[in-house]
Amino acid sequence: MAAVAIQPPRDTPTPPPMPTTTPTPTLPLPGAASTTAPIPIPNKHMAVSGPGAPNYGNPVTPPASPHSEESHSSEEGNRSMASLLSPAESYPLISESPPVHTIDAAGVAASLNYSSRQSLPDIEQLFPWAHGLHPENSMQLAFFYARKKSMRRAPTCYRGICIVKVGDMSCARLKGAITPEEVLPSNPATTGFLVVDPKEGFNVRNFHIQVGKFACLSDIIIYGDNDVDPGEITRIAKRVSTAQLEYRAQYQRNSTREFPIYNTFVVQSPFSMFENYFPEIVTIDSAGNLTGKVIDFCHWERMEMCSMSRATEISKNVWLGSSADTAPEPEHEPPYGLLIEASDLAQLPSIDSLRDLGEIMDRTDATQCIEFPGSGTMTPPRYTATEVDGIIDTCRFIQSVANGGHQEAHDADGDLSMTPPREPRRILIHCTDGYTETSLLALAYLMYSEGLPAHSAWIQLHTVKNRNFFAYEKDLHFLRFAEHRILEAAAEDKGYCLNYAVLNPPGWIHRMDGSLPSRILSYMYLGNLQHANNHGLLAALGIKRVLSIGEELSWTDKEKSKWGADNAMVVKDLQDNGCDPLEYQFRRCLDFIEEGRHADEPILVHCRVGVSRSATICIAEVMRALKLSLPRAYCYVRARRLNVIIQPHLRFMYELLKFEEKISFKNRCTPKRELEWTHIAREIATMNRPYTRQN
CATH class of the missing domain: 3.90.190.10 (Protein tyrosine phosphatase superfamily)
Known part of the structure; x- marks a missing residue:
């Protein structure tokens, strides 16, 4: 394995040579990610897909009997991966025992580029070893050893590059960089690599151990920014090199096969060299900003979520979207007159508060804000008339704002009169993710504004209105309970007779849990x-x-x-x-x-x-x-x-x-x-951490 550490910058650095070959990427990629303020994490949850009690909170369904092993390998997959970092004789040594080499920014960029074009080993050569086979984990061992006992040993066909940064990870981060603590024991006196295989439980989603597993099969490059003591970088590099030697010796004791020699490097170039000449491998710049040159999973998921849940019109002047859509809009679009935020903590607005809000909107063009209970907040089986009336009152208010018209008022003599016509105003119903908390109000308003029964509103919001949304089973129960009253109110307000035949639900609605x-x-x-x-x-x-x-x-x-x-x-x-x-x-x-x-x-x-x-x-x-x-x-x-x-x-x-x-x-x-395998696994583990419990 190779490790890289940063030494003091040269007085007059010269531009490093560019890699000799720069083939175009195989898969075209979308534009760079935005570096604007992060969008809040969506309201998601881990699903449970089967029996068993795997640790790390991940579902798994162990089979009753071993599956036959079929090889689907290719000739390319059976070859060992090559690397520009091996052999390491062309890289100067700064330490002979243990061996630590130096590398510059150009060498790091070229080696990463070269490695990304190497065919990965066949699946059967890495699994089940990659799942994590701790010698004391009898459950994991019994399951996987029955299938392939040869996989107890680390595979020798894989050769990766592991980049370790010493110091603050919130800035000056290279592509795939990790901390020393992810591969080395916390006690500096403890030699060897960190043991990451889980000692108990059965789990096939150990994404969080992949960095530690594959660091043992990688050249390791260690670096730091200008605030890090070069001596500390060298100390970490020597620990890594010693761990590599120990891992190889342990492998050789238990096998007649030759184990590859992995190398350790320290980076001698300042981080500015990467920023100036190799920005494609810089994830976070020296100022702490995402560059957009390297995909950040959490940021990219948020961008995809915003794209999917971008505000769309579900009824005249009534829009459904995420809270990100409340920001100032382009000049050619009129601003929203009313923002309705759906939230678990909100209460149903009273008829008096809605009336007061209407009077305020008659006097000012400024955008007004109210809250509404989020989806899943109406608890069965006992619904109250107040809850149903609150939904209907809110729907009436939304329609009056969206469509404009006259409003009744009393003059100084107490006589009833009509105010000047109210201008129609655009309304945005929004929540953090744009598809969960808003669903209750959106479905109810669609039922009221278009005279639809609950089952038709469910389908039309998705198909005709082309909205992706998630609704809870509680929402389905409540809206079916309130369906009769909502449709009667709609018919009364719009002056038509309710066709009670539409209230006959189809059979599929009884087999539905609310989600599509x-x-x-x-x-x-x-x-x-x-x-x-x-x-x-x-x-x-x-x-x-x-x-x-x-x-x-x-x-x-x-x-x-x-x-x-x-x-x-x-x-x-x-x-x-x-x-x-x-x-x-x-x-x-x-x-x-x-x-x-x-x-x-x-x-x-x-x-x-x-x-x-x-x-x-x-x-x-x-x-x-x-x-x-x-x-x-x-x-x-x-x-x-x-x-x-x-x-x-x-x-x-x-x-x-x-x-x-x-x-x-x-x-x-x-x-x-x-991205490389360990980088992908680490990003997935990071994304899932808010939703899981780790050991």
């Missing part, structure tokens, strides 16, 4: 087994194909006949266990999706919960269809899965990274990974 499948692409939905078995809901959404990943449908014979045998496909014998391979099914699944796209037949892709197996297929389709790299496709799907966190396990994510290579070869391009 997530629309990932215009022709592809991601959902769960409950969605797939709700035949009427699929028909109402216009979904005409179903792709079942590892789960059987429980349709009636009549439903099967009506659907058509050619419009349903099942990938059998595939569990979410970290062993069953999915990559060799990619072509079959994506061809089925593509057939549906050409035939204008939207498809539902599902497994049991819709977070791992089916999410993996959806990510693969987004990579293929939108020509996105794995990191960007992952964030794209994650943002659109709405209130559920997608959780493809380690093996599936690595399969997707290998799939990225195959896309490049198919397009006759030289593969170039946007």
Whole structure:
């Protein structure tokens, strides 16, 4: 492994040579991420997809019996990865025992570029070792050793580059940089690498240990910024080099195979050299700003979420969006006259407060703000007339503001008169993520303004109004309870007779939990087994194909006949266990999706919960269809899965990274990974940390 540390800058640095070859990236990427203020994290949660009690809060479904091992390796995948950092004789030594070399900014950039174009080892060569096989973890060992005992040893085919920064990580951060504490024990007197394999529990989503696992199979580069003592950098580098020597010696004691020599480096260039000449590998500049040159998962997910939930008009002058849309708008658009923020902490506005607000809006053009209870806040089974009346009063007020018109008033003599016509004002119903807390009010207003029963409002908000939204089962119960009163009020206010026949609900509404499948692409939905078995809901959404990943449908014979045998496909014998391979099914699944796209037949892709197996297929389709790299496709799907966190396990994510290579070869391009495996795993672990409990 190689480590790099920063030495004092030269008095007159000269521009480093550029890499001799700079092939264009295989997968076209969207524009750089914005460096504006961060958007709040969405209201998501981890889904539980199966039995078992894995640690780190991740779901897994262990199989009842071992899965047969089929090799899907390629000749390229079986070769060891090459590196510009090995052999290291051309890099000057600053320490012979343990060996530590120096490297400059150009060398770091060239080695990262070269490494990103190396084919990764085949999946079977790294797994199940990458899952984490601690010698004392009997549960994990018993499960995986029954499948492949040879994987107890670390693979020798992988050679990565691990960049370690000493000092403040909030500025001057290179692509993929980690802290020393992520690979070394906290006690400097303890030699060797940090032991990251979990000692207990069964888990196939150990993304948080991948940096520590693969650092042992990497050249390590150590650096710091100008505020860090160069002596401290050198001390860290020597600890790393010693750990490399110990790891190799331990491997050789237990194996007759030769273990590769990994090297340690320290960076001799100041960080300004990276900023000036190699900005493509700078994640955060010396001032602490995201450069947008390297994808930051959390930031990119927020950007995707803003793009997906951008404000749209769901009724005349009534818009639905995220809190980010409340910012000043372009001059050609009139400002919002009223902002309604949906929040868990808000109370229903009273009729008096709404009347007072209306009078204020008659006197001023300034934007006014009110709050409304968020989705899921109406608690069954006992709803009150006050709650129903509060919803109706709010809907009436929204319509009066959005449509303008006259308002009754009393003059000084107490006589009833009409005020001058009120100008229509634009209204934004918003919440942090733009699709969760606002759903209760948006659905209720759609019912009131367009005279729709609850089930029709659910479908039309998604299809006709083209809004992705998430609603809770509580919302469904409440709006069905209030449906009669809402529609009667709408009919009375607008002077028409209510057709009570519209209140007869279809059968699918009784099998619905409030949520809809997530629309990932215009022709592809991601959902769960409950969605797939709700035949009427699929028909109402216009979904005409179903792709079942590892789960059987429980349709009636009549439903099967009506659907058509050619419009349903099942990938059998595939569990979410970290062993069953999915990559060799990619072509079959994506061809089925593509057939549906050409035939204008939207498809539902599902497994049991819709977070791992089916999410993996959806990510693969987004990579293929939108020509996105794995990191960007992952964030794209994650943002659109709405209130559920997608959780493809380690093996599936690595399969997707290998799939990225195959896309490049198919397009006759030289593969170039946007991010490396350990970087991707670390970013995913960081994103999931707010929603999980770690050991």
